[in-house]
Each structure stands twice: as structure tokens, then as C-alpha cells.
Amino acid sequence: MRKLLLPLALMVTVASAGEQFAMSDADRAMYKEMLENNPADIYVEEGGEILDEQLGGEEALAKFLGVTEKELPKYIAGFPRYIKKLGNVVGIDQVLQAMEVEQGKKKTKLKSGKMFSMLAYVKSLANDEKFTIDIKADEHIKASYELGKKTFMTARGGRGLSCNSCHSSDIVGQILRTQPLPDLGKVGAGATWPAYRMTKSSLRTLQRRFQGCMKNALLKVIPIGSKEMVGLEVYISTLAQKEKKAIAIPGLKR
Amino acid sequence: MKKSIKLLALSTVVILSTSVSLFAIDLTKAYDMPDASKMIEKDLLKEPTKFKLPKSCKLDDLDSIARGKFFFHNLNGKKAKGKAPKGVKKFIKKNGKKKPKQFGNCVACHNIEGAKGGGNIGPDLTNYKKLFVDTKTRDAQFVYQKIADARIDNPKTHMTINLTTKLFNKSEICDLTAYVMSTKK
Numbered sequence: 131m132r133k134l135l136l137p138l139a140l141m142v143t144v145a146s147a148g149e150q151f152a153m154s155d156a157d158r159a160m161y162k163e164m165l166e167n168n169p170a171d172i173y174v175e176e177g178g179e180i181l182d183e184q185l186g187g188e189e190a191l192a193k194f195l196g197v198t199e200k201e202l203p204k205y206i207a208g209f210p211r212y213i214k215k216l217g218n219v220v221g222i223d224q225v226l227q228a229m230e231v232e233q234g235k236k237k238t239k240l241k242s243g244k245m246f247s248m249l250a251y252v253k254s255l256a257n258d259e260k261f262t263i264d265i266k267a268d269e270h271i272k273a274s275y276e277l278g279k280k281t282f283m284t285a286r287g288g289r290g291l292s293c294n295s296c297h298s299s300d301i302v303g304q305i306l307r308t309q310p311l312p313d314l315g316k317v318g319a320g321a322t323w324p325a326y327r328m329t330k331s332s333l334r335t336l337q338r339r340f341q342g343c344m345k346n347a348l349l350k351v352i353p354i355g356s357k358e359m360v361g362l363e364v365y366i367s368t369l370a371q372k373e374k375k376a377i378a379i380p381g382l383k384r
Numbered sequence: 385m386k387k388s389i390k391l392l393a394l395s396t397v398v399i400l401s402t403s404v405s406l407f408a409i410d411l412t413k414a415y416d417m418p419d420a421s422k423m424i425e426k427d428l429l430k431e432p433t434k435f436k437l438p439k440s441c442k443l444d445d446l447d448s449i450a451r452g453k454f455f456f457h458n459l460n461g462k463k464a465k466g467k468a469p470k471g472v473k474k475f476i477k478k479n480g481k482k483k484p485k486q487f488g489n490c491v492a493c494h495n496i497e498g499a500k501g502g503g504n505i506g507p508d509l510t511n512y513k514k515l516f517v518d519t520k521t522r523d524a525q526f527v528y529q530k531i532a533d534a535r536i537d538n539p540k541t542h543m544t545i546n547l548t549t550k551l552f553n554k555s556e557i558c559d560l561t562a563y564v565m566s567t568k569k
Contacts, residue, residue: 217412224415231414240416286427288486290545301505301542307492308501348486348551350427356420 161328161382170250170326170380173243173333177251180244185229191252194229206256207377208263210360210367212270219274221337221360223249240355246333250324254379261320261371263364275368278361288348293340293362296347318375320367325381333380336363432535433548437528441558443565447471452563455556456496458487486551488560493543497568505542513567528561 181187192199195213210221216228223245227237238245265275285292296306302313312319323336334342337354340362344351352358442448450469458464461474461484468474476485495502496509516522529536532547546552552560 215411216415218417220415220417224417227415228411232409232411237415281424284424285429285545286424287429288549288551290429290549295542296505298542304505305503306505307489307503311505350423352420352423353418355416356418358420358424360417 157328157384161384164326164328164382168326168380168382169331170324170333170382173247174250174254174324174380177247177249180248181226181251184235185226185233188255190229191225194232195225203256203259204262206253207259207261209253210274210364211263212268212274218357219270219360219364221249221355221363222252223335224355224360226252241338241353243333246324246335246338249335250333250380253324253377256377257379258376260374260376261367263368263371265364265368271364274357274361275364276361277357278363278365281358281362282365286349287344291347291349293343296343314366315369315373315375318370318373318378320363320370321375321377322370322379322381322383324379325383327383329384334383336366339383429545430548432539433533434536435529435532435547435554435557437525437561438554438558440555441524441528441561443524443558443562445562448559448562449566451556452559452561452566455488455552455560456490456563457499459489459492460487461485488544488546488552490544490560496564509564512564517565524561524565527564528557531560531564532557 181191185191188199188202192202195202195205197205206222209225210219212219213225216224218224220228223240226245226248227240230237238248263271265271282293282297285295295301296311297314299313302311302316304311314320319339320336323339324333325339326332327334327339335354337359340359341351341354343349447470451472454464454469454472461468461476463484464474464487473485475482477483490496490506491499491502493503493505494507494509495504496512512522526537530543533545534541534543535545544551546560547554547557
């Protein structure tokens with residue numbers, strides 16, 4: 131069973147100063163209320179039901195991954211990771227696709243609401259765990275981390291920006307058009323997505339969030355599940371790992 | 385049962401059971417992993433480029449300053465409120481499709497006269513003429529180069545690259561330069 135989160139564990143710092151910030155007092159009040167009753171809980175629950183009914187639940191998942199059900203939370207906290215029989219460093223969503231195919235079912239699109247729900251549920255199995263990504267475990271994860279870091283640092287697109295242009299340590303906390311730039315490690319981005327995105331009124335995943343930043347900053351939006359996206363997820367997750375952030379799914383974001 | 389048949393049956397079982405593990409379906413292609421490397425390749429930023437302030441730049445031209453102001457404060461043609469100044473189109477044709485034109489959104493990082501929700505990633509450009517131009521700390525060539533490609537005087541800049549990326553053309557960079565350097569109310 132998925133561990134339920136204490137709403138307090140979700141208390142992320144919300145800039146408290148006045149009008150200048152994108153979050154108004156009314157927004158903040160709504161945010162507080164949602165912390166106690168995250169609208170995404172229902173999606174996560176639904177994801178659990180789909181996993182149970184269509185793929186055989188946690189038992190089947192554990193078996194597919196070659197671990198016991200008891201080991202599952204810690205193992206999930208190590209994603210993205212190299213899965214030998216899949217031949218790549220993959221995200222949880224790609225594991226679920228492979229399970230579907232192995233069971234003769236149609237694979238669910240990575241960018242679908244159904245997949246976001248299942249992914250959120252499976253990652254929530256690791257709630258309260260710290261990340262266990264070992265980037266030295268094998269050459270594959272090492273390469274994925276390096277690719278992720280490179281992708282993060284690469285300036286491109288219509289404005290010549292990289293992720294690092296806005297998220298480097300010397301610039302976090304500064305204001306980009308009314309929005310304080312978050313330190314992706316300190317806000318535990320890797321540990322708090324999938325999350326309910328208030329401005330989008332829906333459940334979004336980490337890779338979907340990356341796409342949002344790419345679109346806003348005019349970087350060509352790359353597809354979910356690509357090696358570069360998985361690498362970015364590895365990189366961002368290790369930032370949360372360094373800050374010893376516990377996994378807390380679903381998150382709640384502005 | 386005859387011995388030979390028994391043997392056949394037995395060996396079939398053996399073959400069948402081994403074949404399950406030997407020919408278990410190949411899962412290395414059972415999930416999506418689309419290619420992004422070519423997309424990124426095409427999207428890469430070109431080398432830092434030096435630009436010379438064009439002779440055609442009319443820094444005192446009020447129309448030019450108005451265009452620069454519009455570019456500075458707006459993200460793109462879809463989001464931009466109000467009428468576009470003379471010589472600016474909110475929407476352009478790209479590959480036969482009507483698309484909003486991208487503007488500078490400089491206000492995301494810079495405060496300046498009349499900024500709404502100005503950011504502080506870049507320096508405050510308020511009173512720029514009096515503080516930096518009149519004191520000869522900065523000149524038009526510096527401002528033009530900074531807006532066109534800021535990497536020339538700061539290889540690690542966090543500023544957007546506006547001419548090397550072809551986001552703007554030379555005359556539009558003139559407009560932005562004119563606006564930043566102008567006296568504002």
C-alpha cells in the first residue's frame with residue numbers, strides 16, 4: 131500500500147512578500163487548502179486501480195523488476211535506472227509500457243493522462259524514501275547522468291538559453307518576471323513530481339514540467355522518454371538526493 | 385506407452401520449457417524512447433558573434449524607440465496588449481502558417497521605467513541614459529553588442545542571445561538599443 135503523506139511534508143516555501151510575486155494572497159490561501167486536500171490524490175488512486183486491474187498490481191510489478199514487494203519502495207526510489215532486460219536507463223513509465231507489452235496489452239502513450247496517473251501511483255510507493263540513485267552503479271547510469279547534465283547546460287533555441295541560464299546556483303532566488311527562480315535541489319523537484327499543477331489544473335510529471343520550461347524559454351521541446359529527457363530526470367533527481375529530500379508524491383505546485 | 389514415444393514426449397516438454405526462457409519476448413523495443421538528439425542538434429546556439437552598430441541605426445528616431453519599447457515589454461504577439469507600433473507585426477507567416485512573432489521579454493529580467501513585474505536577473509536599466517550613457521560608461525556599440533550577443537563581453541552570461549539566434553534582425557536590435565538609451569518619462 132502507498133504510504134499517505136502528511137500534508138505538512140509538502141509545505142514548500144512560498145514566497146511571502148507582496149504583490150510583486152506571481153502568487154497572490156488569494157492564491158496562497160487556495161494553496162494552503164489544497165495542501166490538505168491535494169486534488170491529485172484522486173489521480174494517484176486511479177493510477178493504482180489501473181495497475182491492479184490491468185497489470186496485476188504491485189506483485190506483478192515487483193516480479194517484473196526482479197525484487198520482492200518489500201524491496202519495491204527502495205527500488206522505486208532508484209529510478210530512473212538501468213534495467214537490463216530493457217537495455218536502457220528508463221523511467222517508471224517505460225517499465226510500465228514494457229509490462230503492458232509483455233502481457234500482450236496495448237502500450238499506453240507516455241504523454242497520456244492514464245500513464246501520468248500510473249506513474250504517479252508507482253512513484254508514490256516510494257513516499258518517505260530518499261532517492262537511491264547510484265550514478266556510479268554501471269556505465270549506463272553514468273552515461274545517462276552525464277547526458278542529462280549536458281542537456282541541462284546546453285544553450286539552444288530562439289533565445290539561446292539553457293536550463294542552467296535560469297537554474298544555476300548563482301541565480302536562484304532572483305526574480306524572473308514576478309517568479310522567484312527555484313533551486314531545483316532545495317525545492318526537491320525530483321522528489322515532488324508527479325504533482326498537481328494549480329496553473330494547469332492537472333497532474334503533471336517531471337518530464338512534462340521540463341517540457342513546460344522548454345516551451346516558455348523557446349527551446350525546442352523534446353519528447354518524453356527520449357534519452358535526453360530520462361537523463362535530465364536522473365540529473366534533477368540527484369539534485370534532490372544531494373539535499374536528502376524524501377519522495378512525496380503527489381506534489382503540489384503553483 | 386512405447387518407450388520412444390515417451391522419450392519424444394519428454395523431450396518436447398524439455399524443449400518447450402527451455403524455449404520459454406530462451407525466446408522470452410524481447411523487451412528492448414517494448415517501450416517508447418523517441419530520438420531527441422537530432423532535434424537538439426538543429427536547435428544549438430551558434431558561436432559567439434561580434435556585431436558592429438549599423439550606420440542605419442537611428443537612435444533618436446521616435447518610431448524606432450517606440451518599437452524597441454514594445455519589444456522590451458512584451459513576450460510575443462499573442463500575449464502583447466494594445467496596438468503594435470508602426471512597423472511591427474504581431475503575427476508573422478512561418479512555413480505558411482500564421483504564428484505570433486516572438487518579442488524580447490527583456491522585462492522578465494530587467495527593471496526599467498514603467499516595467500510591470502520586472503525581474504532582477506539582469507541589471508536595473510532605469511535611468512540608463514543619465515547614469516551610463518551621459519557618464520560615458522556605456523555607448524551605443526556596447527549596448528547594441530550586449531543585446532545582439534551578450535557572450536562577447538561575458539562568456540557566461542545569463543542574458544538571452546537576440547541576433548545570433550535570429551530572434552530579431554539588425555534593425556530590430558537598433559530599435560531596442562534606441563529604447564534602452566533614450567530618455568524616458
